Each structure stands twice: as structure tokens, then as C-alpha cells.
Amino acid sequence: MGAPILHQIIASDAMGMLLGDPSGRILDASDSFLALVGYTREDLEQGHINDGALTAPEHGHKDREAAVELRRTGRHHPFEKDLVRKDGTRVPVLVSTSYLGGPEQLCLRFIHNLTERRRSDEAQRRSAELEAERAMLIAELREADQRKDELLTMLAHELRNPLGPIRNATQALRQSGPKGELVERLRDVIDRQTTHMARLIDDLLDVSRITRGKIMLQRDLVELNELVKNIVYDYRNELESSQIEISLSLPDESLWIHGDGTRIAQCAGNLLINAQKFSKKGGRIHIELRADGEMSVLSVEDDGMGIEPELLDRVFLPFTQATQNLDRSGGGLGMGLALVKGLIELHGGTVHAESKGRNQGAIFTLRLPRAPAPTRREEPPLISPAEKRRIVIIEDNADAAESLSLLLSMGGHDVSTAATGPDGIDLVRIERPDVVICDIGLPGGVTGYDVARAIRAWGKKCTPYLIALTGYGRDEDRKRAADAGFDVHLTKPIAPSALELLIAEWTTKIDKQPESGRLG
Structure with missing residues (x-):
């Protein structure tokens, strides 16, 4: 191939090309190559450009290896290197060369700019690094979330344990304690607040569902007149002790909604406490x-x-609080109103705040869809003393065991208790009970699951009705209980009437069978 043709090919500027000799001198180059390295054609004509000088120092060995291969075979494998531009910056390129021979031993070199590919590679590398960092972060978050769930599970279990004895004692007082309107109202307060506390603990156990707005509502027909009266009664002493006057206005007609009564009571209670927090002595609250x-x-x-005007639009956001003094007499975390908004919206309602400004008071308004009044419903049947059953309670909390035993004994049952798993298993073997009520978190290394498995291992010799009564209330806890052999899983605190109903239903079924399934 003649030199004129080579120069024509290079002048076509189809890509970065240069014509050189073994010394590294560049005899001709395309405009694309010159633009790539930042030199002018004048620089080229004056001999200021040398192929070897353009190569980054750390890549010089690549040029030498390629020269050896070129002399041996007439070409070399394409390789990557960095070229140093006239301004000192670098550009990555892919180099391939053909040896043309002739008296001048000319070489035709092709230069491909790899800047975009390097950017793409770098982007992919960075993306891979970010993905690895993301995966690591997700793993750390999952581990932290698991630790949080374990902590909340343990905390919920410990908080639930005292609620069972409180509820049992309240029911026992209702059945055999002192009578009178005031006593009955006080027992109702204890019962309602125990229920509220139990539900709040359930929320605590599943924070992830709360933050995703996935609280499960236990809907039923709720009469708002009675609910609001009870809420005002529950909080009246607290408000009056703060020297705050409270007044209540109710409609003559009954107002029904289809919703979760405990949640609506929680919302109303939050609004009352919020009003109390930001009221002075001698203030007034009207519901x-x-x-x-x-x-x-x-x-x-x-x-x-x-409420300040600039805060009015944000008052229902989590952790939002009005300005407080250093003593934080208002207290709280700023979550109450956010919970109200979330719960009311889950009921298909709205909540709205009004205020004319600082020291001008505030009005919070809930709006909920009405529901038709219900038809009269029969109360669930209770166990009568004549339906006597042998019951074993396996519970390490002495107050819980004693109060539940007392309550069931008042219902006419023959009740025995044990405080550990091994003692419970022995007691079941001796007493031959119809029903076993067993805690899960027992001391001594034998859990309630172990107790259930041991009893079920006896087969037809012993088939009591096994009830898990525990502070662990997650779905996986219920599954573990069923897998261990429990017939039903109940979360503390259980309403005594609900426990009686379960035993009554089992009694009805078992009495229809030829044998009771006791130890033979």
C-alpha cells in the first residue's frame, strides 16, 4: 500500500489513526486523534508529538510488549492504556496496530477512545458497590429490626403478665365483691383501662405494621354516647385534679358507628389529654x-x-409539639395527635384542628360515618356451677395463677396449679384434668410448648383441652402453639367471659362424645 493511499485513509478521519515508525515518531494522524490528545496539526508537522511520549509512564511496558509481538507477527493484540494529553490530563484508549513494512518500516495504529466505556464501567462498578452497600445496610437493618422485635416481644410479654391478674381480680370482685353503683363504676373503669392497656401493648409488639399504617381494626357496632360518657368519666378525676372544668354535651339520639371501640376511645382520650396538657389551672374543656x-x-x-398559625398545618404529624418550657410540663412525644389522625382515617373519618392563635384555645373535631342501630343480640352463655370440670393451671406468675384459679373456682370448677413445666406435667398425670391452661414462658428449661408436646405424646390416654395463655401474641407464636399440640392460643390478658365461653364450647362438644378423653 503506497504512502499517498495511507495518507488518504488517515485524512478520511473515520476514527483515531496515526502513521508512525519504529522510533515512535508520528508521521501523520487523523484529526480525530489530534483532537483526542489535544495537539494541533502544526504540532504534528513540527515533530512535537511522539507516540511513546504520549503513553502514560506506568503503561510503557505495554508498548514494549506490543512492539515485540508486532515485529514477530506483523500485528499485536489490542490493549488498553492511558494517553497523556497536551494539557496533562489523561484519556483511556484501546490500541491496535498493523505492521506495514517497507523501507521505513511503517506502522498503522488505530486508537479507540474508551472514555465513555470507562465511565460506563465506573458507573457499573459504583453501582455494584452501592448495591453491595445497600445489601449490607438492608442486612444490618433486618438484624436491628429482628433485635427490636425480640425486645418488643419480651417487653410485651412482661407488660401483659400483670394485666391478667388485674382483669381476673376485677371479675372476681364483680361476682362476689361488694355491691353498689360506685363500686361497679370503679370496676368498669379498671376493666376498660386494662383492655386499653392490652391493646396498646399489642400495637407495641408490631411497630412495623403501625408505621406502615397496617393496624388491624376489630370492628363492631359502637354506640358513641356511652363511649364518650365513659371516656369523660375515666379522665374526670385527672382533669379536675388539674383544676380544669370539664363539660359534656350529648345528643338525645343514639349515635352508632361501625368501628373499633377501643381505638375510638383511644382517640377521644388522646384529645382530652392533649387539651389538658395545654390548659392552665382554672381552664375549661368542653366535649x-x-x-x-x-x-x-x-x-x-x-x-x-x-396553636400558632405556622404549626396548625403540621399538628397531626408525628413528633410535632407546641413550644414548651424547659420543664416540659406538657410532656409527651408528640405522637398522640398523629395516632388520632391515622386511626380516624382508617375508620373512614376525618380529624380537623382549629385555633385563632396563641392563648386563644383550640378545637379538635372528629367526624365518623354513622351506622344503623343494631338488632338486639344475646349475651354469650357462661359456665354454670353444675358444669364442673377439672382444670390444671401451669403458670409461674403467682398472682396470675392465684387470681385465675380463684375465678374459675368461683365458676364451680375443680382447679389445681403448678409453677413449672415438670411440676405441671406431673400434676396433669395425677389430676387427670379436662382442661389445661398453660403459660409458655415457664422457668426451669421446660417451656409451655414442651408441656403440650409431653401431654400429646401420651396419645389417647390423655386428651385434655390444651389452652396456651401467654404474653406472646405474634402470628408465629400462635403457629408454634398449634404445632406443639395446643387447641387454642390466647394472649394475656384474656377476658374471663371469653375463657368461660371457650370452656363452655369445649364442654358442649366433649359431652356429645362417648368418652371424655381423660387418662385411663
């Missing part, structure tokens, strides 16, 4: 329940410190 077409409307109005 009004009324009908507005197809909606039930509950408003809580106070004459306290009010």
Missing part, C-alpha cells in the same frame, strides 16, 4: 357529640394556649 347528617361529630374544645 360535644352531635349528629351531622350521615356523620357523627365529636369535638373537644379548650381555652388553653392555642
